[in-house]
Amino acid sequence: MPMEIHWDDLQDIGEEGRGRVEERLRRLVAQHDDVLFIRIVGRTSEHHRHGGREVHITAHAKGKDITASRSGADLTLALHDAVDAFAHELRHLRERRSARPPERSPGPGDSA
Secondary structure, rough: OOOEEEEEOOOOOOHHHHHHHHHHHHHHHHOOOOEEEEEEEEEEEEOOOOOOOEEEEEEEEEEEEEEEEEOOOOOHHHHHHHEEEEEEEEHHHHHHHHOOOOOOOOOOOOOO
16 A cells, blocks of 8 residues: 655645655655655744744554654745654654564464
């Protein structure tokens, strides 16, 4: 099943910019099948009343939600920074999962 990317309130980002972001996100998840969908939301920041913009990225990765948010005066810069933060969070999740294999409960026929 291909990963879905949903964009909300980011009309200021052109098709070319969206294409670059989507390509980067797809490369991040290409070797794994853990990310099911990504939602990218932009809005005016409540913390910066002088034109600040926030970008929130939320992804569902098989049992775990990953979120990353960044703000900045420029929407494109906030989006770039949010994608960087998302990449960091995704790497961190995968490192934790590989360092601690999931525990398996004994099934029928397994000796205790």
